[in-house]
Amino acid sequence: xxxxxxxxxxxxxxxxxxxxIGTLGLFRFSETLTRIHALTKVDNLGLGFIVLALLLGVASxxxxxxxxxxxVVALAASATSAHLIARAVRSQDRAGTRGSExxx
Amino acid sequence: MTLVFNAVAAFLxxxxxxxxxxxxxxxxxxDRMLASQLFGTTGVALLLVLAEAQxxxxxxxxxxxxxxxxxLAIVGFVTRVVRIDRRES
Amino acid sequence: xxxxxxxxxxxxxxxxxxxxxxxxxxxGIGFGLxxxxxxxxxxxxxxxxxxxxxxxFPFLLFMLFFIGRSVxxxxxxxxxxxxxxxxVNPGYLTFYLSLPEGGPRWLLxxxxxxxxxxxxxxxxxxxxxxxxxxxxxxxxADVRLVEQKVAxxxxxxxxNHFRQEGSQQ
Numbered sequence: 001x002x003x004x005x006x007x008x009x010x011x012x013x014x015x016x017x018x019x020x021i022g023t024l025g026l027f028r029f030s031e032t033l034t035r036i037h038a039l040t041k042v043d044n045l046g047l048g049f050i051v052l053a054l055l056l057g058v059a060s061x062x063x064x065x066x067x068x069x070x071x072v073v074a075l076a077a078s079a080t081s082a083h084l085i086a087r088a089v090r091s092q093d094r095a096g097t098r099g100s101e102x103x104x
Numbered sequence: 105m106t107l108v109f110n111a112v113a114a115f116l117x118x119x120x121x122x123x124x125x126x127x128x129x130x131x132x133x134x135d136r137m138l139a140s141q142l143f144g145t146t147g148v149a150l151l152l153v154l155a156e157a158q159x160x161x162x163x164x165x166x167x168x169x170x171x172x173x174x175x176l177a178i179v180g181f182v183t184r185v186v187r188i189d190r191r192e193s
Numbered sequence: 194x195x196x197x198x199x200x201x202x203x204x205x206x207x208x209x210x211x212x213x214x215x216x217x218x219x220x221g222i223g224f225g226l227x228x229x230x231x232x233x234x235x236x237x238x239x240x241x242x243x244x245x246x247x248x249x250f251p252f253l254l255f256m257l258f259f260i261g262r263s264v265x266x267x268x269x270x271x272x273x274x275x276x277x278x279x280x281v282n283p284g285y286l287t288f289y290l291s292l293p294e295g296g297p298r299w300l301l302x303x304x305x306x307x308x309x310x311x312x313x314x315x316x317x318x319x320x321x322x323x324x325x326x327x328x329x330x331x332x333x334a335d336v337r338l339v340e341q342k343v344a345x346x347x348x349x350x351x352x353n354h355f356r357q358e359g360s361q362q
Contacts, residue, residue, distance in 0.1 A: 008105070009108055012109075012153075014110060015118075015149065016115050016116070016285045018148055019119045019149065019266060020115075020116075020206075021114060021242055021271045021274055022119075022123075022125040022145075023122050024274055025140070025199045025270065025274050026123050026126045026154060027126055028279060029211065029279075031136050031283065031313065032132060032135050033283065033314075033339050034281060034326060035135070035138060036312060037270055037310075037324075037326050038270055038274065039141055040141070040143065040306060041139060041267045041269075041307060042270050042271055042274075043142070043145040044126060044263060044307060045263065045265075045266075045267025045268070045271075046145070046146075046149065047145050047146075047148060047283070048260075048263075048264070049166055050115065050149045050152065051111075051149075054156055055154070057156065060216070061214050061217070062213055062215070062218075063217070064210055065171075065212065065222065066213040067152065067207070068213075069168070069210060069213050069214070070164065070167050070168050070171060073168060073171045074145060074148045074167075074171040075170045076175075076303070077144045077172065078307070079201055079306045079307050080175050081140065081144060081175055081178045082312060084178050084179065084182045084341050085134055085141070085178060085182070086313070086314045087184045087314055088134050088181070088293075089134045090315065092132070092134065097131065102204045161216060164216075
């Protein structure tokens with residue numbers, strides 16, 4: 001039991017470190033697209049560690065499945081959002097260089 | 105263990121607040137939409153940890169809904185605000 | 194693999210999701226069965242059984258590969274962020290995919306977003322635009338490797354797949 005808790009604390013700490021680095025990425029990277037790189041990859045790793053830590057302490061198999069389900073949904077959500085924002089940034093950049101009247 | 109979970113939740117909340125501060129500065133609308141993605145990951149992690157810390161299983165449902173809504177918010181943004189040209193794809 | 198296999202696989206998957214969502218509480222199973230049936234019907238309307246199917250075992254291997262690569266991705270970005278000189282060289286790269294339309298291309302574009310140094314920007318037909326954190330890295334080799342893995346998930350033969358690529362240049 002002690003070992004499990006020790007592992008949990010270790011994984012939670014790792015998750016926190018990666019979330020902190022992800023936030024640091026927002027400050028250190030100056031472009032929107034590189035910021036998305038930081039947010040998607042680093043934060044997802046942080047979430048992965050936290051999910052693993054929680055999986056070690058779940059009450060039942062069904063709860064474990066639910067946590068995994070939430071993790072998969074969050075992963076898919078993150079990948080889709082990253083793609084959509086990147087595409088939006090690019091289409092705005094193009095509109096800007098073409099000198100189109102679209103200014104929103 | 106509850107103490108550890110609460111500390112982790114507090115730490116995640118702190119990183120979320122610091123990140124929101126940066127996002128508030130922008131400068132573009134797309135930069136600000138990163139907030140939605142932030143809630144999709146950090147917010148979900150925070151809620152999952154809180155569910156454990158406060159022994160409130162329903163917070164896991166909140167985490168699931170938050171993850172789903174973060175995508176919907178971004179889909180709304182890119183189709184209505186930026187107007188990604190659908191015809192080119 | 195017939196339509197029956199697809200339908201029963203979907204029903205099984207949805208029941209599993211329901212079981213997980215209710216955290217194993219069996220009191221709502223009546224609702225669960227109705228919702229599962231409706232969701233299966235809707236999924237068949239929206240995504241009719243396609244010619245290319247996901248193969249369970251290669252998919253599992255792909256998941257392991259993906260998890261490993263996304264851990265590398267997180268560490269890679271962290272390393273760059275933490276080093277004082279901030280070694281990034283961002284830029285766009287364009288690739289022409291040889292995977293068939295639909296699921297395979299979608300899976301490739303989405304997984305690349307979570308892999309080291311790449312972020313898919315737009316997927317337009319067979320043309321995939323990537324934003325790379327560091328264009329000095331061997332991105333091309335990476336993309337082709339993932340492409341090959343995706344092809345295996347859908348049971349496409351790599352030979353056929355690379356010949357197609359040549360004809361598209």
